[in-house]
Amino acid sequence: MQNPQERPQAQLSVVGACTVTDCKFNEAHECHAGQIEVRVGQDGAHCATYTPEASTRPRP
Template identity: 45%
Template sequence: MEGDRRDMTTMNLPIVSSCSVDGCSYNHDHDCHAGAITVTGSAGAACGTFVHTADKGGVDAHGHVGACHRADCRHNDHLECTASGVDVGAGADPADCLTFAPA
């Protein structure tokens, strides 16, 4: 691999450490169960995987960060998150990556 880019398999993607967004289909007791979320490039750093519904979905494991469109975040390396984990909660949008840090 080039430079310091990591081998980004699902085994080493950063986890969603916590999610305080009530009403999201993937939130089970403040634990994200999406296979992998996408942090979008909108104002704030929105969780693009947020689905507002009472139906529960997802996988039987912690959610991971699959992609990050916020190239201006210090944890972003070639659109991949390098944080050890992220927290999702209300911000500019109902579900934002609260770990976002300007580069």
């Protein structure tokens, strides 16, 4: 039985493919972040490492 006082340990895994193409770590649906953090909210799990790619358009 698990101890409820124990903090969950980080698990190593690999991102198989990512469809978030506007993230700066996404290259051809592959994540190049090195490591990511996944958080779970009321709407399910999401990537907390997501970083929007900087806009290449000049500011108005």
